[in-house]
Amino acid sequence: MKGYNFAYLDEQTKRMIRRGLLKAVAIPGHQVPFGSREMPLPYGWGTGGIQVTASILGANDVLKVIDQGADDTTNAVSIRRFFARTAGVATTTATAEATVIQTRHRIPEKQLREDQIIVYQVPQPEPLFRLESSRVETKRMHGLSDYGLMHVKLYEDISRFGQISISYDYPVMVNERYLMSPSPIPAFDNPKMDMMPALQLFGAGREKRIYAIPPWTRVKSLDFEDHPFRTINAPHPCGLCGATDSYLDEVVTDNHGGRLFVCSDTDHCAERRAAGHVGTDGFQEAAE
């Protein structure tokens, strides 16, 4: 694009972010500070993820961007267009075709491969921020691997509600050393992070932090022996494709209590429907 460097960021900024990424990969789960730049969209819209993507993207990459699993939401469409325009890279909605996947709040249902990189947009990289507001203190706690506070919070949940009441952004231990925020993905997606074949990069633009999980790294969701971590599966199949093992969105369809449960991963759902899988509400759609 005329007037801009390849992938928008200047080379000096990319070098700074690249150095941060390498250190982040060498210390899995540790938050590396970086000089987050002003981007042409507001904080909270994925500026951290965009800066990470801009720093790794090459002309031969194929980019997929998802927002809550969907390829067709405003945030995903804008970011995909942004890179198609500033870097001229090919884009796709098919998980299997992408080399770089930028995501907000989901991990695709399809298992990622060794040759793929997933970039997470992170609003709040500090897993302890609700428990300890001082960044000076939380840095010290990470330095000492002192995560008792988080265990107490989980214990209090159990004593009060009978279960751990965190359904998204469920804290994980990375490589048995650092407590890490997985970004606000549903706890449903947490097991996918453990021993994932793909490299996972995290960018928080407003908070100016980068962190990473190399492939094949242990990522353990915090729990207790007598209260093991469990994912919550919706007790419905997808209305369109009939999938019973995917993460579902609840869509209100009318004013009379009508609702539809559909796969949050739109590519996964479309692929299943193309392969002939039909859910209970999918028939209606085809008949109309």
Place this chain on the structure above:
Amino acid sequence: MSNDLSPAFADPIADAQSCFRSVLDAMARPGHRHATSGVSAPAPLCDAAAAVLLTLADHETPLWLDPAAADASVWITFHTGAPAAPPAQAMFAMALSLPDLTHLSVGTDETPETSATVILQVASLTTGQRYVLEGPGLREPKVVAIDGLPPDFAAIWQRNHAQYPLGVDLILCAGNQLTALPRSVSIKDA
């Protein structure tokens, strides 16, 4: 000043990006080898070491240059602008033989990312002493052959690895090939 300074990357943006992805993948999958391209290095540096310097070093990164590589100093300074620094203050150390890792910064408990990265030029990444690598990034232990490390390298590395999450990271270069050994990986003689 020499007038025969060789050029940097032929295509600075694309070559730096491709070299970075190689280093990133090598750091994420310790021991995996990648080829670099786009630059012909000044003696005594190999092409991969020169490419890594062009990709990562700039005026913000104090660099310690092995005195044995002093002939490349003008080239490095001209193309990267990296200020010279003693080992303890260096973000990058460019070395032709393994420097004393205890002289380099390993970071602090709260800022382990401030540790030094050593760009080490070795004779070969395909032949020589065999090592077994284990750690994040590797599904199962990986055997690599490296020619040009000291005989007691496994013991030296163990002292570096034992400080995890502190420690020095290594980028190994030979010819146009590179690989990386992050501090998180443990190394044994095979």
